[in-house]
Amino acid sequence: GIGIVTNTPTSGDVEFLSPVSIGGQTLNMDFDTGSSDLWVFNTGLSAAQSAGHTLFDATKSTTFKKLTGQTFSVSYGDGSSVSGTVGTDVVNIGGAQVNAQAVELATKVSSSFVQDTASNGLVGLAFSKLNTVQPTQQKTFFDNVQASLASPVFTANLKHDAAGSYEFGAIDSTQFSGTMNFVNVETTQGFWQFTSSKFAIGNGTVQTGGAGQAIADTGTTLLLANDNIVNAYYSTVTGAENNQQVGGITIPCDADLPDLQLDVGGKMATVKGTDIMFEQVQGNTCFGGLQAIDSDLMIFGDVFFKSNFVAFNIGDNTLGFAPH
């Protein structure tokens, strides 16, 4: 079978949310290929923590089963965190169903989750080895559902300020142009990770200088690359500046940004300049969608996905990408 859901960007394309059915209750959740826990806002949270959110009520689900003694605790790259208890329930995403999916019930969430009332939890879609449930690590939805899918794949179609889709079980070739490039994924760290050592600005010469490795991460808003790439890119943009109080590089909103070609597993992917123009800070000052990260793992987040349709194949650990 296959499962298809729409994803909808919140204002400014900060995150992309999709409806998920858990024990017959539907919540809008953030699909995150950068982590591996499926956790939800629920009635066990304090009123202060859950105000404004849609809450999963385990007592109202006839199929929820508590996993006694199991707990989870996750902390994310942006400093946010969540912890709680664990059960299983029927999880259905656009028709793809797992009858006993680990559903992690938050009993404590950090402030950015409380404030982000559009999102009621995460669906972790990285590899199960990153799942934080203890003492018995649990599998992701994708890991559990893959055997029942027509093909062990899921695709991410993220669009700027417009509804996109996630599809489990098939690669819909009408959703991208040209041929899809497939590359090998390095799974040892549990991410959808690939080599990334080259780049080019616009149609310029391809140069080395990437950090060497990168991950495809739908749960990260921006495109986070190393200083070589970031400095080379913005040195071509008049008015680009590193703005301390804003917390990153800003550019004039009326700048005509060049495209950026990035190495994905040995093949070059293009991120459109228009997708690197992120959101207005004030006046004619806009925040760059490409920002620097000082890590040997670059993070190709939603800015990358807005230019590239991406297929994740857990059957042969490959990643496919094509312009869209």
Ligand SMILES: CC(C)C[C@H](NC(=O)C[C@H](O)[C@H](CC1CCCCC1)NC(=O)CC[C@H](O)[C@H](Cc1ccccc1)NC(=O)OC(C)(C)C)C(=O)O
């Ligand atoms: C737990 C580990 C096993 C895996 C773990 N993985 C990650 O941290 C990456 C993962 O993709 C996490 C998943 C996100 C955590 C925070 C909530 C949203 C999902 N990504 C992250 O931790 C990166 C955080 C995002 O980039 C935030 C997300 C966000 C959205 C809305 C409101 C607030 C914050 N956007 C964000 O800050 O957007 C700005 C810059 C425009 C303000 C890690 O590497 O530590």
